[in-house]
Amino acid sequence: LKGFSLNNDVQLGQEGNLVGDPTEIALLSFSEKMGFEKADTEKQHPRVMELPFDSERKMMTTLHKEGNQYIAFTKGGVDQIIERSTAMLTDDGIREIDPERILSANAEIARKGQRVLGLAMKRLTALPEKPEELENELIFVGLAGMIDPPRKEAYDAVRLCKKAGIRPVMITGDHPLTAEVIAKRLGIIESEQDIVTTGRQLREIPEEELKEKVEHIRVYARVAPEQKLRIVKALQGRGEFVAMTGDGVNDAPALKRADIGIAMGITGTDVSREAAHMVLLDDNFATIVKAIREGRKIYDNIRKFIRYLLTTNSGEVWTLFLAPFLGLPVPLLPIHILWINLMTDSLPALALSLEPEEKGIMERPPRRPGEGIFSRGLGFDALWVGLFMAGLVLFTEVWSIGKGHEHWQTMVFTVMCLTQLGNVLAIRSEEESFFRLGVFSNPALLGAVVVSFILQMAVVYIPYLNPIFKTAPLTAGEIGFCVFLSSLVFVAVELKKLLSRLMKRKATR
Known part of the structure; x- marks a missing residue:
């Protein structure tokens, strides 16, 4: 215990606590409980030299003054100290070292799950010419077992x-x-x-x-x-x-x-x-595990963000691209596109970054390192959802013009906005249903959708904004038609997720 007290670099902190390596703190604490105060032992045996621990030697040695002579203490791995020892300290005094006896005791302590350190000493009459001499021809003193339980x-x-x-x-x-x-x-x-x-x-x-x-x-x-x-x-x-x-x-x-x-x-x-x-x-x-969980959540939300922007913007592109081929007038004006990009592509998209982690996020296998961001159907979803949205918008245009609605462009504009809001609610998860996730589990997204809907209604129904956005108030039947048609995007994406879940369950049977 005196050896472990001296062969120790633990210092007393400003608040009276011990500061240093946890193993050395444990050894010193036990030594002091048994009556070997560090301050007293160091006063009796001041340190003269030290060979610090390194991973190759797996030991540490300190040399101390002892009257007119010197005493060195070495602590470290049991196997390494045995190799450098020629004798051992027993109840009967110093005897020739018995490696098997020491290793047997070492194994018995190790089987209890305790960390084992060995201690050896060496007496010298003069300072060594080479510091390495301190760790040769040692006298093995004993073993210390420490419980180092995992957190x-x-x-x-x-x-x-x-x-x-x-x-x-x-x-x-x-x-x-x-x-x-x-x-x-x-x-x-x-x-x-x-x-x-x-x-x-x-x-x-x-x-x-x-x-x-x-x-x-x-x-x-x-x-x-x-x-x-x-x-x-x-x-x-x-x-x-x-x-x-x-x-x-x-x-x-x-x-x-x-x-x-x-x-x-x-x-x-x-x-x-x-x-x-x-x-x-x-x-x-x-x-580290918490960081993995957080990383998976962030990656999922990045994919949702990209999926949303790609599907909605591709819907706008397909709408504008296909309308002339179908002999239809321009469905959306530049100011309509700017408004859509400002409102439906900003608030809901940003709110997706606040999406909580999905259930079972730590039960799925890791993704392959070379996997691209468009893998697992993201690119395909951007294509088919965009085309489906464009189809709904163009159907609205054809139907409203055919029925003689004067405000057909307002209806087209409204359907394009609301389909995007339905889409953002559906893509909160790649597989789980919106209702299973919980309607209120992401209040920021729900708030963004509500605010976007209110602003779109304001553009349609506030007279002051009508000339700016080239819109006109819609009847209850017309707005009901727009809401119904827009909700089909939400339904289609949810059905696709349901089909994906059924196929996955069938594959795991």
């Missing part, structure tokens, strides 16, 4: 990842038994096909064999940071889209190579943050 939200995060078609893989420097226990608790390992491998085993696997095995490896234990790059390449070699987290300097190549490199904002180094594509400010895995 509560991590369990739900892993479960959501699996539902969303994302395969979580654990890469850790911990003992393989510790890593396996934690992975099973989290649900990362669920079957006998899920493999745990170590960095040492990874070095012995040929590249081609790794490409075959990497799909089933769920846990990499005792892995060096440079091996992360090899793991990323193997996954990408199988066509996987890889997101990699990291915080150290040596993680930078893997973060750079990954499709999405995620650096830790709190514990991450500047080098890792520079190499990464994004920085996780709270170092919490669950935040």
Whole structure:
């Protein structure tokens, strides 16, 4: 405990709290509870030299003054410290090291899911000529097991990842038994096909064999940071889209190579943050899952926005393009088109960006990286919905002229506006019904539709605006006809979604 207290870089914060690495805070807290105050031990044994921890050595050493001599304490990975030790401290004094006895105790602690650190010491009569000499011919002192439970939200995060078609893989420097226990608790390992491998085993696997095995490896234990790059390449070699987290300097190549490199904002180094594509400010895995959920919602809303603008604008284009071929007069005046673009293409389109996430958003598989924005029928919808809208508008023109309505152009103008409002309500989801989503689930969109409808009625019925927009008041029968005909776009899109859902259910049976 004195060794763990001295071999420790934790500092006392301004508010009296301990500041530093969580593992070292745990070790120091326990040491102080057992009577080894850091301030007192450092006063008795002032630090003279330090060999900081690095991922290659997997250990840290501090040298302290002890009277006229010196004492060094080394803490780190149990395997690494055993390799550098020649003796061990027992109840009977210093004896020749027994690696099997130590490793057996290490495995017993690791099976409980605890993180294990080893501690060794070395006495010197003089300062070493080379600092590296401090970590040779050590006396193994003991082991410390620490419970490092996953955060509560991590369990739900892993479960959501699996539902969303994302395969979580654990890469850790911990003992393989510790890593396996934690992975099973989290649900990362669920079957006998899920493999745990170590960095040492990874070095012995040929590249081609790794490409075959990497799909089933769920846990990499005792892995060096440079091996992360090899793991990323193997996954990408199988066509996987890889997101990699990291915080150290040596993680930078893997973060750079990954499709999405995620650096830790709190514990991450500047080098890792520079190499990464994004920085996780709270170092919490669950935040990554929240970002995936938010990203899917944003992408869905972008598609809805594009779908709406393409369908409505293509409806206008088809209307103006086909009318002359059918021998009809110009259906819409320039000011009508400007008004439509100003009102129905602005407020409802912007309100689509506030659409809440759809049900089951984290239960669908990830989209392919090369998938275009017009995939999954968006381009086809823009074509057929636009043509259908144009057909309704042109039918209105033909019917109203044939019936001798003097205000046929006002009717055409109104139908064009209202079809777009019906369309925006129907495309709130690519598959779910408008009524299942909830009429009031996006109040901003509902408000935009109501405001657009009121403004369109104002253009038709306010005398002051009639000469400006070249409109005239419509009778109750005429406006009823326009509303009925416009609602057919909403009905058609809803029927198309219903057919899509039925075909999907039939395919999954």
